[in-house]
Amino acid sequence: MERTPYTPPAFEPGHVWLCGAGPGDPGLLTLHALHALQSADVVVYDALVSDAVLGLAGPQATFEYAGKRGGRPSPKQADISLRLVQRAREGKRVLRLKGGDPFVFGRGGEEALSLVAAGVPFRIVPGVTAGIGGLAYAGIPVTHRDTNQAVTFVTGHDASGDVTGVDWAALAGGAPVLVIYMAMKHLATIAERLVAGGRHGDTPVAIVSNAALPDQRVLETTLARAPADAEGAGMAPPCVVVVGEVARLRAGLDWLGALTDGKVLVADPLGLGRERRTG
Amino acid sequence: MERTPYTPPAFEPGHVWLCGAGPGDPGLLTLHALHALQSADVVVYDALVSDAVLGLAGPQATFEYAGKRGGRPSPKQADISLRLVQRAREGKRVLRLKGGDPFVFGRGGEEALSLVAAGVPFRIVPGVTAGIGGLAYAGIPVTHRDTNQAVTFVTGHDASGDVTGVDWAALAGGAPVLVIYMAMKHLATIAERLVAGGRHGDTPVAIVSNAALPDQRVLETTLARAPADAEGAGMAPPCVVVVGEVARLRAGLDWLGALTDGKVLVADPLGLGRERRTG
Numbered sequence: 001m002e003r004t005p006y007t008p009p010a011f012e013p014g015h016v017w018l019c020g021a022g023p024g025d026p027g028l029l030t031l032h033a034l035h036a037l038q039s040a041d042v043v044v045y046d047a048l049v050s051d052a053v054l055g056l057a058g059p060q061a062t063f064e065y066a067g068k069r070g071g072r073p074s075p076k077q078a079d080i081s082l083r084l085v086q087r088a089r090e091g092k093r094v095l096r097l098k099g100g101d102p103f104v105f106g107r108g109g110e111e112a113l114s115l116v117a118a119g120v121p122f123r124i125v126p127g128v129t130a131g132i133g134g135l136a137y138a139g140i141p142v143t144h145r146d147t148n149q150a151v152t153f154v155t156g157h158d159a160s161g162d163v164t165g166v167d168w169a170a171l172a173g174g175a176p177v178l179v180i181y182m183a184m185k186h187l188a189t190i191a192e193r194l195v196a197g198g199r200h201g202d203t204p205v206a207i208v209s210n211a212a213l214p215d216q217r218v219l220e221t222t223l224a225r226a227p228a229d230a231e232g233a234g235m236a237p238p239c240v241v242v243v244g245e246v247a248r249l250r251a252g253l254d255w256l257g258a259l260t261d262g263k264v265l266v267a268d269p270l271g272l273g274r275e276r277r278t279g
Numbered sequence: 280m281e282r283t284p285y286t287p288p289a290f291e292p293g294h295v296w297l298c299g300a301g302p303g304d305p306g307l308l309t310l311h312a313l314h315a316l317q318s319a320d321v322v323v324y325d326a327l328v329s330d331a332v333l334g335l336a337g338p339q340a341t342f343e344y345a346g347k348r349g350g351r352p353s354p355k356q357a358d359i360s361l362r363l364v365q366r367a368r369e370g371k372r373v374l375r376l377k378g379g380d381p382f383v384f385g386r387g388g389e390e391a392l393s394l395v396a397a398g399v400p401f402r403i404v405p406g407v408t409a410g411i412g413g414l415a416y417a418g419i420p421v422t423h424r425d426t427n428q429a430v431t432f433v434t435g436h437d438a439s440g441d442v443t444g445v446d447w448a449a450l451a452g453g454a455p456v457l458v459i460y461m462a463m464k465h466l467a468t469i470a471e472r473l474v475a476g477g478r479h480g481d482t483p484v485a486i487v488s489n490a491a492l493p494d495q496r497v498l499e500t501t502l503a504r505a506p507a508d509a510e511g512a513g514m515a516p517p518c519v520v521v522v523g524e525v526a527r528l529r530a531g532l533d534w535l536g537a538l539t540d541g542k543v544l545v546a547d548p549l550g551l552g553r554e555r556r557t558g
Contacts, residue, residue: 032306103420117546126412133405141382174453267396
């Protein structure tokens with residue numbers, strides 16, 4: 001195998017790179033995103049980008065906060081897009097850094113279309129989304145041959161905070177596994193609608209807060225008990241919620257617990273017996 | 280902002296790291312995956328891992344092919360798992376490298392459970408899945424505020440090559456956007472079932488082959504025309520297929536076409552007029 005080094009694309013002045021930062025662990029940053037951090041003149045970042053990721057920026061980089069979380073002032077989307085255009089027109093290398101992936105409930109498309117309207121050239125750098133990578137850090141695969149061949153990613157509320165834009169009954173009847181972003185605000189309503197749509201209250205659920213960060217917490221519960229259990233355990237955003245049989249795989253696949261806490265994993269978490277298909 | 284370098288976890292002899300390699304562009308590899316490539320004694324890789332990614336391995340690494348694509352001999356899953364266990368027991372640092380993400384139709388869970396059964400310690404390193412990152416390289420976001428708040432990822436056939444394990448009618452009634460992996464073999468059947476399930480034949484479809492690789496190709500079509508158009512254009516696996524309004528966003532978001540071919544992007548690809556919501 002011929003060895004060839006990684007050659008990043010040039011980060012040109014006046015360009016915007018819209019990058020995903022992954023779920024939290026800086027080790028889940030992509031090479032392109034690291035290159036962007038090391039080259040950028042200005043980093044416009046969201047609340048969900050971890051300090052450990054921002055700490056990889058080059059010494060020349062300045063930082064501008066553009067988060068959208070409760071408690072802190074939230075810039076409007078139009079203001080963020082305008083700022084990106086302004087910084088690019090100043091001839092800066094502008095890194096727009098978002099938690100997870102910019103195209104998975106990240107409004108990356110909207111920001112990019114604003115750049116198109118303003119004639120600002122841009123690049124999209126995908127990232128590891130929390131619904132996949134964050135759950136992997138809890139030992140939960142979003143697909144598994146013995147449980148599901150489809151998975152749905154859905155947001156628990158839109159930018160207005162409303163839950164009603166999603167047809168939860170239809171989703172309940174669709175893919176066997178649901179991964180819900182921003183679920184905590186309306187968790188009781190969501191659980192209720194999924195049960196009304198045909199999901200059993202005993203369906204396994206896992207709630208992962210601060211996924212892939214040192215203070216990651218995982219709550220294992222069921223659809224019926226999830227709202228009360230989450231409140232009792234003090235689970236607070238940011239959280240990823242997974243609904244479906246895959247949540248039971250954590251008993252066998254919590255590699256992080258095994259490596260850091262000596263957790264004993266079981267080889268047959270679904271209880272399929274000795275006759276697991278291995279072909 | 281305090282600058283702190285990336286400190287990778289130690290890759291211990293006798294351990295297996297199950298890593299996603301992303302959709303093709305080595306720039307979409309994660310820092311953990313690059314560290315694993317540079318440290319591994321043996322790299323057991325799939326057909327979907329690009330040569331550019333493998334070329335980043337350290338000089339000490341040997342390579343073992345464990346692909347599952349037509350035309351080449353396909354090792355059985357049990358044989359691959361057994362090989363991982365054997366190499367680990369030889370005291371090697373074993374990198375199991377899969378295209379995309381190991382937990383998105385990658386059978387990573389199955390391989391990891393085999394390691395659990397054998398008492399071999401392991402780490403999961405998520406990657407950028409082709410259904411998100413590959414589509415981003417075609418200028419297509421899997422979610423967009425004006426089109427959908429949910430997206431379903433589904434595989435077009437299981438390991439046996441059969442299409443019947445998936446309830447396509449239920450998925451047709453679920454999330455507005457469907458991203459289909461391994462869709463080409465049964466594309467006509469899948470399109471037919473989605474239309475039977477209520478999706479309009481005019482629904483926009485994009486088919487992306489060799490996503491995020493230099494020979495990436497994108498076919499824009501509709502659900503009704505997709506099978507014939509794909510055959511006419513000679514679209515061959517590996518492909519990602521996206522069904523839904525988001526496919527139309529490519530006219531505004533094909534950043535790669537704009538950067539490399541001077542493609543002119545439009546700021547309002549959905550034709551929403553001047554009153555786009557920007558709050």
